[in-house]
Amino acid sequence: MKGRIEIDKERCKGCHLCIGVCPKKQIDISEELNSKGYYPARFQEENLPDSEKSKCTGCALCAVMCPDVAIEVYRETKDENEPNDEAKEE
Amino acid sequence: MKKVFSRPRSLKETPFHYCPGCGHSVIHRLVAEVIDELGLRERTVGVPPAGCAVLAYNYFDVDMVEAPHGRAAAVATGIKRILPDRVVFTYQGDGDIAAIGTAETIHAANRGERVTCIFVNNAVYGMTGGQMAPTTLLGQVTTTSPQGRLARREGNPLDLSQMLAVAAGSVYIERTSVTSPKNILKTRKAIKKAFLTQLEDKGFSLVEILSPCPTNWKMTPSEAIRWVDESMTKFFPLKVIKDAV
Amino acid sequence: MAKKVLMRGTHVLGEAAIRAGCRAYFGYPITPQNELPEYMAAAFVKMDDAVFLQAESELASINMVIGASVAGARVMTSSSSPGVSLKQEGISYLAGMELPAVVVNMMRGGPGLGNIAPSQSDYFQATRGGGHGDYRTIVLAPAYGQEIADMTVAAFDLADHYRTPVMILGDGMMGQMMEPVVLPEPVDLASLPSKDWLLDGCAGRPSRIMRSLWLDPPLLEELNWRLARKYEAITREIPDQEMYLLDDADLVVAAYGTAARIAKGAVHRAREMGIRVGLYRPKTLWPFPAEALAQMSRSIGEIIVFELNIGQMVEDVRLAVEGKCGVSFYGRPGGVVPTPEELARIISSTYHKLESRRHGGADISGEAGLRAVGSV
Numbered sequence: 222m223k224g225r226i227e228i229d230k231e232r233c234k235g236c237h238l239c240i241g242v243c244p245k246k247q248i249d250i251s252e253e254l255n256s257k258g259y260y261p262a263r264f265q266e267e268n269l270p271d272s273e274k275s276k277c278t279g280c281a282l283c284a285v286m287c288p289d290v291a292i293e294v295y296r297e298t299k300d301e302n303e304p305n306d307e308a309k310e311e
Numbered sequence: 312m313k314k315v316f317s318r319p320r321s322l323k324e325t326p327f328h329y330c331p332g333c334g335h336s337v338i339h340r341l342v343a344e345v346i347d348e349l350g351l352r353e354r355t356v357g358v359p360p361a362g363c364a365v366l367a368y369n370y371f372d373v374d375m376v377e378a379p380h381g382r383a384a385a386v387a388t389g390i391k392r393i394l395p396d397r398v399v400f401t402y403q404g405d406g407d408i409a410a411i412g413t414a415e416t417i418h419a420a421n422r423g424e425r426v427t428c429i430f431v432n433n434a435v436y437g438m439t440g441g442q443m444a445p446t447t448l449l450g451q452v453t454t455t456s457p458q459g460r461l462a463r464r465e466g467n468p469l470d471l472s473q474m475l476a477v478a479a480g481s482v483y484i485e486r487t488s489v490t491s492p493k494n495i496l497k498t499r500k501a502i503k504k505a506f507l508t509q510l511e512d513k514g515f516s517l518v519e520i521l522s523p524c525p526t527n528w529k530m531t532p533s534e535a536i537r538w539v540d541e542s543m544t545k546f547f548p549l550k551v552i553k554d555a556v
Numbered sequence: 557m558a559k560k561v562l563m564r565g566t567h568v569l570g571e572a573a574i575r576a577g578c579r580a581y582f583g584y585p586i587t588p589q590n591e592l593p594e595y596m597a598a599a600f601v602k603m604d605d606a607v608f609l610q611a612e613s614e615l616a617s618i619n620m621v622i623g624a625s626v627a628g629a630r631v632m633t634s635s636s637s638p639g640v641s642l643k644q645e646g647i648s649y650l651a652g653m654e655l656p657a658v659v660v661n662m663m664r665g666g667p668g669l670g671n672i673a674p675s676q677s678d679y680f681q682a683t684r685g686g687g688h689g690d691y692r693t694i695v696l697a698p699a700y701g702q703e704i705a706d707m708t709v710a711a712f713d714l715a716d717h718y719r720t721p722v723m724i725l726g727d728g729m730m731g732q733m734m735e736p737v738v739l740p741e742p743v744d745l746a747s748l749p750s751k752d753w754l755l756d757g758c759a760g761r762p763s764r765i766m767r768s769l770w771l772d773p774p775l776l777e778e779l780n781w782r783l784a785r786k787y788e789a790i791t792r793e794i795p796d797q798e799m800y801l802l803d804d805a806d807l808v809v810a811a812y813g814t815a816a817r818i819a820k821g822a823v824h825r826a827r828e829m830g831i832r833v834g835l836y837r838p839k840t841l842w843p844f845p846a847e848a849l850a851q852m853s854r855s856i857g858e859i860i861v862f863e864l865n866i867g868q869m870v871e872d873v874r875l876a877v878e879g880k881c882g883v884s885f886y887g888r889p890g891g892v893v894p895t896p897e898e899l900a901r902i903i904s905s906t907y908h909k910l911e912s913r914r915h916g917g918a919d920i921s922g923e924a925g926l927r928a929v930g931s932v
Contacts, residue, residue, distance in 0.1 A: 225312065238533065
């Protein structure tokens, strides 16, 4: 089961609470300041295409912890994991 | 991939003005999530306090009326009595509800007003810059208890929730915190139960939520949540204080 | 002929409020107005669309009024002097949020605990506002049972029309006195204008915010000036007074409420002594009916302001006449209710001093002599 998150860099205030709760340690601190002068949190697998993302499971603990509703969470659903029959036969 | 977590509908897009790591922000989201889950957005009236959370009316996409400092429970009483089939909640800090608003809150509870109070306890007056509050802990230094709160001089931290539990009209009172995903989800469950207590016309409900205030405690957000877990819960243990639903 | 009933002032006020569509009352016991909450409790218990609640304090009750008003109800609270002091912050919020409400003050002796006898010592608090911020409160001053009924109805209409708190300023005597009154016709609640600003849950519309906090100064200034324009309109549109025996008057007694009734008796007695005196009785205390008084001031000798306090409305009279005629004051504070004879003697001595000044005659009493010399 794979997932990913999107962190709204402008909304994030760099409180880093999400970093502490991610079971896979997939969030760190960005080097670029946002317009308010915070170093926002950064999803490490941010730039990998979905297919190569492996660690984030979309558990959403980061989003639950985030005070500023700055994180949106996506998770692969069951049918996305088992590609449908035609795809299998190819 | 399916989106499994996003902003609740009852929360406006407006970014919070709250400090980084402030508990108000999380609690706003939880109240909005419960309002969405129970489908109450269009029949809810919220009563924010004077304090950091006065600007709650900029964030909740529900009808909101600002109450004078401490008087939210009385304003809510006035609204609920006129509109008994609407859902009315107050959102108050510890200074608002347990200092200046003690009488209004105790009497609303005693009358069993069908309103829900969200009591955010961060042990200081936040908006005004970190003064001592009724819930400031013994030994806790604030701008108006520079040597640390002394029982002999400033009295002990006031446990309003326990006091309210004595009032017959209060039906459901729980104290939770927002220091971890687990505690946050427990807080959401408590808020939901409080709203249901109101919806089922059982009586007065209140959820006290221990909440970090990094700026005024002069801590980082992570240190603040640890302080809540290790120090605040000693005076204010997390538990269901009353459940007569 | 409409049916007259003999009713006590507080009961008249309660019944008139209900007939004016009042469906919410929050109060607290305090003499001398207890009969009003008692009346509302007894009446509302028989009505299924009305809310009566005795709050834990006057302070809580005015905040319940804020809630009920925001929810759209015609709402009233009542108290007496010390209790009204506790409501001042709430009244400031009602003004700031432009919320309608009716607040009744049956004044008693003050300051502090004072006593429970009738007085007019809250004039400044009522007309200048005892709360904080740039706001005014419409203040209506009945003097007769019938006026209590009529002004109560007017209070609710004015409150809704201007979206502002309205105060009915009576006193302990007026609340207890029984007089024959014709009660107003009950208003049809459905016919009242709808309130597009109320909060009742945002079904089918955007959510609304009702607030008085405007952190950004230019926004608060905008509200302040909007309120100022409202107060200017009120000052133009509703000042009201009774002008009694003033056509040929050389002396004028200015008084309101119970004091005006005493003054009327004194005016009659002074007339019998051949003194051309009349009564100027403000019915609205704010906005103060200054115009008629100002016009008269050129043609009269002196205004005697008579109040049941140590002198408050006298300042508004001085402001109105701007020095064009003499203004003197006679008051009895502390809940003492003087007789018409007492005031008639004051009128007569004032008249004789005036006459002697006019004819330059040597005045017999030392004090008058001083005044003759002084620039008064």
